[in-house]
Amino acid sequence: MTPAQQIAYIVRTELRAFVRYPKMLVATAAVALLPALYALIYLSSVWDPASNTQSLAVALVNLDEGVEYRDHVFNVGWQVVSKLRSSHRFGYVDLHDAEEARHRVRQGTLAFALIIPKDFSSNAIPGAQPGGGKLVIYSAEGNNYETAVIARQFATELGHEVNESLNERRWALVLSNAAGSQHSVDQLRQGVEQLRLGAAQLKTGSEQTASAAKTLSGGAGKLQGGVEQLTDGMRQLGTGLRTMDARRPPNSELNRLKAGAESLAAGHGELSRGLDELQVGSQKIREGVAGFQEEANGSLLVSTRVKDNANQLVNGVNQLDEGLKSAAHAQRELTDGADKVSVGVGALTTGMRTLNGGIRTAVGKLPEDSQLDELNRGASALANGNFALADGLQKIRAGSQGLSGGLDLLANSLPAALDTPGGSAAGMASSVQPVMELSAPVSNSGSGFAPNILPAALWLGAGIAAFLIHVRTLPRRAQHFSRPAQLLGKMGLPAAVVVVQALLLGLAAQGVLTMRVANGPAFMLTLVVSGLSFLAMVLLLTKAFGDAGKAMAMVLLAVQLSSSGGVMPVELSGGLFTQISPWLPMTWVVRAVKASLFGAFDGQWARPLVYVAASGVAAMLLSMVVGRWRFVKTTAMRPAVDI
Structure with a gap:
């Protein structure tokens, strides 16, 4: 017999066994429908959960008391609750007690609860610190993990919406304030100009003041020198005055001086009178001598010698008379001088008395040496202060120059006009909008689960199809058939069932679930090839390990589902799952399904499908050499399922 005839013989033998038991045909039909039914049931449950969120009971507990901020009253909690009610996203339940809401969430009667604290508005409106306003979303994660995931997503979206609303209000306030800022800038420019x-003016005045201070400092230095000379002179003057006061004549001596001067004047008066009388007597003598001379000259009795002596006497008398006249004249002048001396001495004594009083007064008024020292120290301090003043004014001058330069810089730095923000408050509060550009779009959640569920259904279908037959049993006549014929003949009936399963699964996905398929023929081919490859692997495990191989096939299904990346990226699973993923056939089945169903991976479905087919062929080749066949009579060929 040819290999084809050998395969056909084994297939006919298996079919006769099924025909003898009509219930097996019903079981076979049920097995053929099982993967499609499994996929329909599971995918229908996760097809579009977002459209059924209104069935989730969510508590709204608004305890917000509002806040009065900048002459406005705000109650953000009331606004949040009102907006949520109008959205009808969940089945909202109004409660007024936070603990009751938490209790009902823990009991499972509520999916989760939104609790708005009483100080929410007072913390959220000012925005004093990040996250000041707290919105509490309470969820019992252990009750339902997916519900907790929805609650987290709801919390994120709600926080974003509330912040966006608050930012819009804040930007509205900024825009209104910016309109008045230009006027303030103009006033600021005027103030800076002033x-x-x-x-x-300060700079000019400081320069003039510095110059005057310099002059004042020089004058203060000279003043200090003059004060030193003055104090020395005052000390000398004081010493002289005190000496004069000590040596001044007493009044008694001045009186004696005055009396002496008056006596002198009186004596000169008497002397003048005596000289006058003496002059009169001299005149008489001169007249008598002149008469005697005439008589002597006329007398012959008088000798010549007498006459000569008489002449000499006349001359002497004349000289005496002249002398007396001169003496009288001098005496008169002396008398006048004595009178003047007497008057001067009187004035002198009076002046001396006055001078004595003045000296005593001056001595009493003279400053002490300690006062002069203090004056000297004050002049020195004044000079030092003037020097310090000059230095300080110099610094003021430098500071005024710096101030003038800084104000010039400030004036030049001020904008001529204030650039107010453009746009609207809403645009500024939400100026960025992420735009998702999707490649290979997935229409809904159920379609997203399909790359994981469809391969699982095919594996499950292949396993159940293998359960319909005794994998290790062949008719005795096939004992001498070739190994490929033995294997292919044994696979014939379950392979046909698997092909029907794959076709029904593809039709159910497109017809019943109305999945949008990017490449229909490739999708159907992927399901058929994957189902046959899975069947080859299940047969390999069963032929090698018997019924234990069937259990191993179920374990391998779980491992492959965890490592294939059908729903969640396998990189997120980490560890062993990431390492074994490329070596598992279901990984490539998932990739081929995604490529043909969604157009993912640039629609490259052929290469992963070749890997899947190669793994199926490898399983068939191994099945030819591992395990042992059990050959029985044709009449002993019975279905493996007891119905």
């Missing part, structure tokens, strides 16, 4: 003028 400051510039004042700084310029």
